[in-house]
Each structure stands twice: as structure tokens, then as C-alpha cells.
Amino acid sequence: MSWGNLLATAIAAVQWNRMRSVLTMLGIVIGIAAIMVTVGLGEGAQAKVKSTISALGSNLLTVSPGSSSSLQGVRGGLGSGSTLTLSDASALSNSQVAPAIESTAPIVSGHETLTFGATNWTTTVYGTTPSWLSIRSRTLEEGRFLTSSDMSSSNNVIVLGAVTAQELFGSKTALGQSVDVGGLPMTVIGVLAPVGTGTSATSNQDDLAVVPITTAKYSLLGTSSTDSVQSILIKSTSAATLSAAYQEANKELLMLHGITDPANADFTIATEQSLVSAATSVSSTLTALLGGIAAVSLLVGGVGVMNIMLVSVTERTKEIGLRKALGATPSVIRRQFLAEASILGAFGGAIGGALGLLGQLFLPSVIKFPIEIPGSVTALSILAAISISLIFGVYPAARAARLSPIDALRSE
């Protein structure tokens, strides 16, 4: 019997038992749709993490002391061993030396308790320069940011994150109020616009306070009067010049620090890319986990196919007997049932795939989370549906092929 005839026969059988075929397919449909949506959620999460991290500051490089690539250096304690200095930062922002670098912001930071009246709140206080605002791609909710005159006269002024302001002042106006920071009264000159909840990969971007780096170093964070800073943020002139900026910063810092062998560098320059890859590796693990769970449901769908096909073989003993009496060989019978199984799988896979794609279209607006299903996943899912159905169709098909035509014809 030709494959075309076999397929036509199988399609006729699937159509004839429409209700049962639909129920058989249901398991496959749900399995495929579940796999697609979960993988889509995972991919969506990755994309979201990427865009959130990118939003932290475009074209951003972070220079931290030490040769380790650990990002902890940014938030670490005020070690005296820091090799980065304020003059490093100002040298890098020289457009003659480093044309690809738009601006730099040296950073020192520490945890401080902010007190306003009876309320207090402990947060991270950053000491930095006016360029921090544009490097971090932040905007102000109200008031103003640090200015160069704040820097030069080490003014006791402070800019608060939205969450910090809310915690300290509640519904009251923060602007112009004086807060006590580690014993030093400081005037609130601005509140940063919120960026939304911080991702797991970064600390909460809305709970912080920013003061002039000069004030921080000499009055506030109690560091020595040395020039050292904890890290330097670098913004390149565009995304395209990021690697040029990296090269320039690396070369300039090696020179300033008098290091000839790059392998002995006492600083590390990290791109946001390294943050992204750390974050995506987490979410891809999650995707794999969710996809695995969904795959189990597809497997259960396959068992459903086997179950219903066994019932079908029993119900159709008479048909099988007749086909054998008319000259069907066991292998033709086996292939007929395998063809039926794969048709169920193909239809189930296609319907499940369509449901998955519909989910991608309509679910995100409901769950407020992006779903991105790669095309390869759609194709693979449908393939998987067919193969699962085929595999689980093998046993019922073998049972059908083994039936004796006499017993089969006799059954009522």
C-alpha cells in the first residue's frame, strides 16, 4: 500500500472518530502550548533583564580597582588600597586623550543612616560628580542635581532616590528640607525620578542618595583626604565607540599607573555586557527548568495518545480483521496505525503551536510580562509532538498488526 493511500486511510479514520481524535490530541495540544508559552516567558524574561540593564546607563563602562573582574568592587567597603583616583577620572574625561569617552564619574559610596525628625532610613550614599546623572541615564522628579559649584565648595547638599525620599518624608515635600547624614546636616536639593523596581541583578535603583564627591570624601564618609575613589563610570560617545572607549581607558590608565604589562593591570574595566550575561544565564536556567516541566506534560500527552489508540485498536478489531481478510499484511496494518498516531501528533502539534502563538500575542497584556517564542521553538515543538505520538503509537500499532484475522472478524 502506497504512503499516499496509507495517509488518506489514516486521515479518514481520524476524521471518522472526530470526538475521540480531538480528545486524544488535547494532551498534545496542551503540552505543546505549555512548552511554547513557558519557553516564551523565559525568553521574554531574558529580553526584559537585558533591556533593564541597558537602561541603567547606555554605553557604560565601569572601572574598578584590582585585577579581579568581580563587580563587588563597586559596592565594597572603602578600602584604602584603591588604586583609582579622582585625577584618573578627570584624565579620562579629557577629549584629547580619549576622544571616544564622553564623560566620566568617579564614585565613592558607603552605607549611611539618614535622619529627618523622628524618621530614619539607612541607604547607600554615593559621592560623585554632576556627570553621574547623564551617565546613569537618570532624570529628576523635582529640584536640581549636583552642580560644579557644589563640587568645588563641597556643599552639604544631597539628592535622594524616589524610594528614599518617600521613606523619609512620606507625603511631605523633601525639597529644601535638611536631613542629618551621619551627623552632618545636608539640604535636599533634588529627588530622582523612579526607574521602577530594580532587577534582581542590581540593587534597587530608587533607594539611594547622591552627594558631591568632595563632600563625601572630606566630610561625610570619613575617608582620608587621599585622592582615591572606589570606581569610575565611563560613558562612551555612542554604543559604536564603546570598544574604542574601552581601549582608550585601558591604555590611559595603564600609562597613568605606570604599568607596562597589561597583565599586571591594577584595575578592571567591565562592560554592562558582563552584567547582562550574568543575568541571562540565570534566566536561561529558569527557562530550561520551566521548559522541562512543560515537556513532562507533553510526555503525558503522548501516554494519552497510546491509551486512546489501544482502546481504538480494541474497538476496531473487526475492521482490522476485515482489512487482513482482504489482504492487508501485518506491516500495512502497523503502518496504518502509526500514520494515524503521527497525524494526531501533527494536528495536535499544529493546534498547540497556534495556541502558543496566540498566547504570545494576547497573554503579555494580561500578565504584564513579555513572551517571546523563537521560531525554532515553534518548529521543534511540532516535530516533538509528531515524534512523541509516533513513539507512543508503536505499541498499539504492534498490537493491531498481531491480531489474527479470524479472531478479529469474529468479534462483535
Place this chain on the structure above:
Amino acid sequence: MAEDSVVEDSVVEDSVAELDDSTMDLGRKVLLQLVDISKVYELGSVRFQALTSVSFNIYDGEYVAITGPSGSGKSTLMHLIGCLDVPTSGRLLIDGKDVSRLDELELAQIRNERIGFVFQQFNLLAPLTALQNVELPLMYGSYNKRERGERSLALLERVGLTDHVRHRPNELSGGQQQRVAIARALVVGPSLILADEPTGNLDSKNAFDVLDLFDELHEAGRTIVVITHDSEVASRASRIIRIRDGQLEPTQ
């Protein structure tokens, strides 16, 4: 599969050629030859002798009724003649080819090419139209789509169902269904029409029609074997083989 059947065809033809002389008897060609056939069923420890040493010939163009009470072994005989089963001992030759030792695959091919079955329950497939049901045996042979259609339509016309080719079994009366089944039995041009209680599920009018159709086929030179317990049906045949307790009754 197509290659297989080509090889098998030539084997069949060879053996026919070899045995041609021995299958001639009084100028008539022996179509079916049963030699000392016995069939024993063993179900666990229970042993049941269904047929004991049965021998007879059926000649080309004959219309034979095999009759006997229920439990006499006539169903077993039908299964053996229909190549649905093989005898425990003895030889069964169809067109001179011994089919009693063939394997499942070879039996399937013999059934497909040489035997046209007509059942009491009609056994049409519900999802298929009358035409598709008639085409079914051709699907298991090597016929192309055009041949299948032509042959099947011709036979549906022969049984007077030209107006019903697109109808499914549930849209046809019992008599019409049995005529579709007869068309299906004839479609491969088998050596033998093997009918098992063909009128058992029909009212007397339709039963007469079916038996008349058998008479016509017989007159046209077909070999027909009808298994029945109905003496009226048996009386239409040109010869009656009676069986009781697994043995042939001597012919009167």
C-alpha cells in the same frame, strides 16, 4: 511491497504451471483441493478437534454449498479455504498451490489475489463510501488510482449500485450493503468467491436478490463456495457438501 508481490506472482505462476496436469480431473480443472485436512485447536490444556481428515475437490466454475449444523466445523473449514488459518495437518491447494504451510505474509497475498470474501455482517468500513469500500482490496495489491476507480465502478454497476457509489454504508439498506460487499469480493478477479452465511442478515426479498446475483455470477463462470446452515440457500448451489462433527457426510 510492490517488488515483493512481483516476485511472489512469478512463483505462483510457476507452481501453477508445474501442477497443471495433476489438477485436471475428468476434463474439469480442480480449483480447490483439500487432502486429508485436520484442524485441532489447543486452548491451554483443552484440545478440540474441529476437523478430522476432510478431503474434497472444488472444480473451476462450480457453485458449492458447504452446510451443516452449528459446531459442525463449517466455520473452521471456511477459515481454512479462505486462507485465514492453516490446517494442523493435510494439504490445501488453491489453483495447484499448496497454501497449508504458508506464513502470514504469503497468506495475506493469497487472500488478496485469489479469494473474494462475502460475510454475514457485510463488514463494510463505516468511514468509507461504497466506492472506497470496493476499492479496498485493490489498495492492498499493486493497482494505480485509475485502475482502482475503473474496476470498482464497473463492479458497482454490475451489482446495480451505480447511483450509490458515493454513499456510506449507513446510507444503504442491508441488501445494498451486501451487494457492495459482493462487488468488493469480485474486484480483484479472485479464483473463488467465499460467502459465509451471506443471507443471514437479510430479509427474504434481499436474500433472494443476493442469491440471484450468485446464480448470475455462477452462470458467468465464477466459482462460488457458500457456507450456510440454511437448506434453502444451500439448495441454490449445484453441489452440497455436508459436514457434521468435523467430518464429511457421505454424499447421497
